Amino acid sequence: MTxxxxxxxxxxxxxxxxxxNGLKAYAHSDTGPRAEITAxxxxxxxxxxxxxxxxxFDVLPPGDIRSCMVALAEDEAFLSRLFQYRxxxxxxxxxxSFGNLFLTALTHITGDFPDAVRKSSEVLKIAGQIFxxxxxxxxxxxxxxxxxxxxxxxxxxxxxxxxxxxxLAPRRVKPLKETLLAIGEADLITLGPGSLFTSVIPNLLxxxxxxxxxxxxxxxxxxxxxxxQPGETTSFxxxxxxxxxxxxxxxxxxxxxxxxxxxxxxxxRRRYSAQNSAPVENDVDAVRALGVxxxxxxxxxxxxxxxxxxxxxxxxxxELAMRGRLRRMAN
Numbered sequence: 001m002t003x004x005x006x007x008x009x010x011x012x013x014x015x016x017x018x019x020x021n022g023l024k025a026y027a028h029s030d031t032g033p034r035a036e037i038t039a040x041x042x043x044x045x046x047x048x049x050x051x052x053x054x055x056x057f058d059v060l061p062p063g064d065i066r067s068c069m070v071a072l073a074e075d076e077a078f079l080s081r082l083f084q085y086r087x088x089x090x091x092x093x094x095x096x097s098f099g100n101l102f103l104t105a106l107t108h109i110t111g112d113f114p115d116a117v118r119k120s121s122e123v124l125k126i127a128g129q130i131f132x133x134x135x136x137x138x139x140x141x142x143x144x145x146x147x148x149x150x151x152x153x154x155x156x157x158x159x160x161x162x163x164x165x166x167x168l169a170p171r172r173v174k175p176l177k178e179t180l181l182a183i184g185e186a187d188l189i190t191l192g193p194g195s196l197f198t199s200v201i202p203n204l205l206x207x208x209x210x211x212x213x214x215x216x217x218x219x220x221x222x223x224x225x226x227x228x229q230p231g232e233t234t235s236f237x238x239x240x241x242x243x244x245x246x247x248x249x250x251x252x253x254x255x256x257x258x259x260x261x262x263x264x265x266x267x268x269r270r271r272y273s274a275q276n277s278a279p280v281e282n283d284v285d286a287v288r289a290l291g292v293x294x295x296x297x298x299x300x301x302x303x304x305x306x307x308x309x310x311x312x313x314x315x316x317x318x319e320l321a322m323r324g325r326l327r328r329m330a331n
Contacts, residue, residue, distance in 0.1 A: 006321070007036070007188045011194040033321075043133055051154065074127065129182075141168070142167075210250050219321070222258065255293060264306060268304075
């Protein structure tokens with residue numbers, strides 16, 4: 001039990017970065033349990049700086065991976081300023097972040113995006129390892145409730161029609177071998193928090209990933225979002241989030257769902273309501289009906305935005321990782 005607890009976190013965007021930021025404190029802990037962190041990150045972004053670099057240089061989108069690197073970096077304050085720095089002027093430079101350009105340049109030097117991520121992680125001395133969900137150049141397609149097919153993550157996230165199904169184009173893409181190995185050796189596998197259809201589920205559409213998760217002896221937990229997202233998850237309850245994951249990746253993928261029981265103030269509710277976003281309802285009985293254990297905790301970060309508290313979700317994750325380790329030992 002002196003070995004670090006192995007946590008594999010799957011997702012993308014700010015949700016995954018928040019969890020990684022909290023877990024980082026356990027990577028070199030001297031006073032409590034330690035974590036060995038692996039992030040598996042979606043690579044379907046086609047908007048902003050990432051989208052431009054993808055189209056112009058034929059590289060995988062670096063944005064979500066850049067954010068994860070910053071979250072796990074040793075000197076986060078400095079690297080955040082450097083890697084998140086966006087050029088406000090310059091022909092061809094305006095709108096790009098330094099971190100995206102850094103990863104793109106390193107991809108061309110190494111000739112391989114996963115290798116560029118690996119080398120960048122070494123240079124930055126991040127507290128863990130980061131893998132793209134696939135090395136293939138993939139995009140997202142969504143089948144909406146009315147049958148319309150929308151192509152591209154940016155267009156999907158702007159859609160106001162309910163999403164029936166999400167899929168990759170091309171359909172069959174393979175994960176990295178390191179990804180499957182990390183999943184197989186994990187004590188805890190986490191999904192979310194993050195955009196359900198554009199950050200979490202796309203990772204589960206990569207060939208072999210759901211099977212590897214099911215076969216892993218790890219505890220599998222979904223950190224459910226605090227707020228619905230306009231279009232993507234309008235009016236979604238907690239069980240709706242889980243049902244969508246199971247619908248895309250198959251049954252018996254999850255052991256537990258982590259829900260926040262924090263009280264969101266009326267003023268924050270009003271502010272988000274103006275953007276057609278509302279708190280996700282914790283329909284606990286419906287979650288349990290899916291065969292998923294419910295874990296509730298105060299996970300809301302204090303501030304002007306509704307965000308998960310990195311320290312709080314990491315604390316829950318480490319408790320679950322310990323349960324996962326004990327389960328693996330028992331087997």
